[in-house]
Amino acid sequence: MDLGEGIRKAVAKLRGATVIDSKTIKEFNKELQKALISADVDIRLVFSLTKRLEDASLRTDLPRGISPRDYVINMLYDELVGIMGTAYKPEMRPKRILLLGMYGSGKTTTAAKLAKYYQDRGISAALICCDVVRPAAYEQLETLAAQANVAFFGIKGEKSVQRIVREGLAQLKGRKIIICDSSGRNALDDALIHELKEINESFRPDEKLLVVNADIGQVASKQAREFDKAVKIDGVLVTKLDGSGKGGGALSAVKEAGVNITFIGVGEKLKDLELYDPNKFVGRLLGMPDLEGLVEKVNAAIMENRIKPEEMNVTELNFETFYTQLKAMSGMGPLKNMLGMMGVVDLPKDMLEQSEEKLAKYKVIISSMTKAERTSESLLNNSGRVKRIAIGSGTSEKDVRSLVGDFVKMKKMLDRMQNDRGFRKRFSKLVPGM
């Protein structure tokens, strides 16, 4: 069970309780503890957090108009944000960045993601391969640099990092952001420290960022301290948050080590890098919409897919607009992330994982519908119509029914969102006209 699901279940139970007494709070705390501990959050942090929640729930001097329930949930949000560190804002100026970390933590991938991040924001970027240990490290970074459309420098077969850096810096003059990828080891041993010190001397990085895999959970704290002691780091980059149940543990551990989290990696693709913001992270855990992130993605997808803003209008959902919606959503990365940002969580899996293939099928099915059918889904209750559409589109009746099923699910979801007054208010502030 992922961290968010456990917490959301506990919160939902608390919301549904008829009275908030010490028994309900104790049960709530127990579930919360279970979820946080299984995400590898430090047990001392967990117990002090639940103790504060318990004390707060028993307060008799709450401000008027606030129920103990809302007070506890709000406090949970603030407390979780507190243990997850602070938000990061990078300086958008020319700089040199060195990425370092253990074997397989995600350094090379992240180097390319970072280069793309800065270059997409108008600051030219370049990558230098200083991994002189791993076979094919050169080719890996070269390929990624081409994908990210950033400059690349490396010397195949060269073992001296100082020579690579010297020649690289000369060749990459004019590039504003220069990112150096270093080799990983199984442990922070003398060889690695020596190599990093050599790069440090010749590269003179403005930022040294330690890359850690979210999967190591609490161990992130020890790692951050050790690397900081050995080579003095400026921040941590947590990768693979998408695939780890221990993300909460890793993030809180880095904060506990007194080091800032800068970016987080949330997937294998080059665009799967985000600025770290604990409010956003906790908001997602608790199922609260991340509206700014959503609007950013919607706008990016509109630009990319050239969807006209009026086609994005979700007030009138019929089969015609349904296809545009699905297509727009598939252009926005994993649907699941998107819906998560909207605060729609724990939806049925099959709805979330629309494949390109299925989308293409849906397109032909919809084009075989009559105009009336496209705007009135109740007509599709008629099996004769379903049969005709299946034959007309070269698909099966099952495919047509599956489309109708997904349509109904999306309609329900949108209804839910549109009936949530708070959501609508916040959303309309961000997207005028919605």
Ligand SMILES: Nc1nc2c(ncn2[C@@H]2O[C@H](COP(=O)(O)OP(=O)(O)OP(=O)(O)O)[C@@H](O)[C@H]2O)c(=O)[nH]1
């Ligand atoms: N799901 C997911 N996979 C990631 C993420 N970041 C990196 N990976 C994957 O993790 C694997 C290792 O990544 P690399 O970038 O090669 O790691 P590295 O630290 O450079 O490895 P070494 O150079 O061998 O030390 C690759 O398969 C990446 O695609 C992420 O944020 N999410």
Ligand SMILES: [Mg+2]
């Ligand atoms: Mg590497």
